[in-house]
Amino acid sequence: MILNKQIFKFLVLANLLVACHAKAGVESDVKITDSWVRANAPGQSVGAAYMTLNSPQDSTLIYIETPAAGKVEIHSMSMENNVMKMRMLEELPLKAGKPEKLAPGSFHLMLFDLKKSLKEGDKVDFKLRFKDKTGNITHQQVTLPIKESN
Numbered sequence: 001m002i003l004n005k006q007i008f009k010f011l012v013l014a015n016l017l018v019a020c021h022a023k024a025g026v027e028s029d030v031k032i033t034d035s036w037v038r039a040n041a042p043g044q045s046v047g048a049a050y051m052t053l054n055s056p057q058d059s060t061l062i063y064i065e066t067p068a069a070g071k072v073e074i075h076s077m078s079m080e081n082n083v084m085k086m087r088m089l090e091e092l093p094l095k096a097g098k099p100e101k102l103a104p105g106s107f108h109l110m111l112f113d114l115k116k117s118l119k120e121g122d123k124v125d126f127k128l129r130f131k132d133k134t135g136n137i138t139h140q141q142v143t144l145p146i147k148e149s150n
């Protein structure tokens with residue numbers, strides 16, 4: 001009986017360890033460069049962030065969060081009948097070894113419900129979540145400088 005109890009305790013502990021590890025997340029191998037947040041005029045309630053994502057394997061950007069905004073969406077931008085149109089994407093596919101550039105006039109991260117003004121010289125933390133083609137979820141934390149332009 002005592003032995004069984006010990007084994008049970010051990011199993012509970014092992015499960016907790018696994019749970020903690022899963023929560024901390026696996027670091028993604030996506031290379032993030034040229035990342036920045038556009039400085040805002042005071043009173044503006046939305047913002048935009050840009051970066052280049054280079055994944056060594058086929059992967060998908062599925063979620064972004066930042067303490068600086070209530071919500072982050074992936075947007076595409078295109079010209080339609082001489083009008084700039086933005087569209088929300090549920091996710092952004094990344095081809096192995098092909099840099100995906102999020103830049104003004106193209107793909108961008110749109111920040112809604114800003115928690116603070118985006119002042120040049122400040123920094124903003126982001127957490128990105130990726131899913132590879134086998135369904136593994138990975139994370140990456142990045143700190144972006146706020147700039148007027150790149």
Ligand SMILES: [Cu+2]
Binds near residue numbers: 075086108109110
């Ligand atoms: Cu947008």
